[in-house]
Amino acid sequence: MSTVKTPNATSSNFTELGLISPLLARLTELKYQQPTPIQAQVIPCVLAGRDLIAGANTGSGKTAAFALPLLQQLSKASNSKSSQGNYVTGLILVPTRELAKQVADSIKSYAVHFNGSIKTVAVFGGVSANTQMLALRGGTDILVATPGRLLDLISSNAIKLDRVTTLVLDEADRMLSFGFTEELSALFALLPKKKQILLFSATFPEQVKALTQELLNDPVEIQLQSSDASTLVQRVFTVNKGQKTALLAHLIKLHQWQQTLIFVNAKKSCNHLAEKLAKRGISAEVFHGDKGQGARNRVLEAFKAGEIQVLIATDIAARGLDIEKLPVVINFDLPRSPSDYMHRIGRSGRAGEVGLALSLIDHEDYHHFKVIEKKNKLRLEREQVAGFEVAEAYNEASFNVDKPMAKPEGSGKKKRKDHEQINADIWLRKD
CATH class of the missing domain: 3.40.50.300 (P-loop containing nucleotide triphosphate hydrolases)
Structure with a gap:
């Protein structure tokens, strides 16, 4: 496992991170002036195709850290869409409804200059599954989901996971503390063996460490201890x-x-x-x-x-x-x-x-x-x-x-x- 623990190693601008012009233009519109430490370290690793486990304080900008390179990868993938089945290419698992909606909204905002070529859908419980099934017709490039609702949709043949290329586990410690262990195991069994995995967690209890060892392939470890700042x-x-x-x-x-x-x-x-x-x-x-x-x-x-x-x-x-x-x-x-x-x-x-x-x-x-x-x-x-x-x-x-x-x-x-x-x-x- 490669370890990075240098929170002060930041890039002065997003251009240095290798992001493409549609993303840079949107970041300028959103007045993102400089990458946060986690963005500066995560984005190059994701673009390089590495698995990673990242820990940082909440509010540190981690959604952009994984969303921006994921959008860039999908924009360059010539085979990201297919008529065969209800595909999903990028899967983001989160523990709560509110986080699912927030992450999906952020991704849609970052993707404005792709002119609708990248489809993002959020699915979670507490609302009609039929509406979400309609949104998933023809598949989606990025799916943000809570584990329970995703399993329900899979059982209804609304979505398939066999073509996922990137899996993001956001708030992994919270998902495990919420008792999603069985749901996560069921979902992992449906995913292809070859995929990029990005795991984000503010804390790292034993369950998260075990998950890391079981799933990730030679991951880069990024730990940002930014309490002083x-x-x-x-x-x-x-x-x-x-x-x-x-x-x-x-x-x-x-x-x-x-x-x-x-x-x-x-x-x-x-x-x-x-x-x-x-x-x-x-x-x-x-x-x-x-x-x-x-x-x-x-x-x-x-x-x-x-x-x-x-x-x-x-x-x-x-x-x-x-x-x-x-x-x-x-x-x-x-x-x-x-x-x-x-x-x-x-x-x-x-x-x-x-x-x-x-x-x-x-x-x-x-x-x-x-x-x-x-x-x-x-x-x-x-x-x-x-x-x-x-x-x-x-x-x-x-x-x-x-x-x-x-x-x-x-x-x-x-x-x-x-x-x-x-x-x-x-x-x-x-x-």
Whole structure:
């Protein structure tokens, strides 16, 4: 396996990466000025036909990293279309409906100057399979799919995988954690033995490593550790049990964030928190698995357009949600999986934009947050907000186990953050 771990090795422009003029023209229109580190390293490898496994922070531009060279390969393939059966040439597997739609929309946007010669279709559950079957008539060059719906369409003879030349596994760790192992095995059995495989994963649990060894052929490994250059600020506020909602409402009103994405762990929690915020004068919409796909799409579009100020979501929004300049993400409930923490907070601070990720923790959350920090190699200062200071007993017994907060001389109380410190400037990274 070839390994590349040089995040600073970037090309100054997309021309140097060997992309063709229709793609370069579109990137200029989209105001893509310089390749991101993952784009600079992945694109040449894909164009060279190499298998690869790539890891990078969410929001790093990985969709363009695989979509641009895939489009270029298809544009040059003289035999990409055939009248024999319902073909697919490039297959992209993703874990969620939202990510499938987002990836397909991005590919269609990049392909504008191919004048319709490259067909892209997205298929996923929650909507009519008949509509998707109609879209697949005559085959497609690029298919973006969730595993379950793809297997359904294959069983209906709507699509065949025996002519796939490139397979992309996007968010591979998430697919495996969602329990797609059996579906993936069934799909791999239908694919041709000779194909290019591109695997993208933000984290690399044992299942992903096993998948890599089993499927990929002498892959290039690209690991980008870009936390030092991250524009995302992570902060942790401690709060007494039962006061999270009050603190959350206080912060939203104080900072007047135009868009706030709040994560909780259950569908019922979404509705319950929305009701409690409404009583405090804050209108919020919810986003979870019980909402139909059409309703989910409408909520997302309204949130992206700034028509919804506060969106409360479960972890189905932790991946595949790409909102330009989303100012803040808040963990009202800590994610059960430490890896989901990184995916949640990655909804903000994307593509070089400054972002803020807040976690609200009470004394019952403390030890789990330490696990999250350990797994993600983090250590974040515990802070307090004036008016919401943690009870003294909890502060010493729970929040400051590692490093008790020193008491100021001449005072029996801990030093507290002044209210004026919690302003716009404090959201910027501390030196």
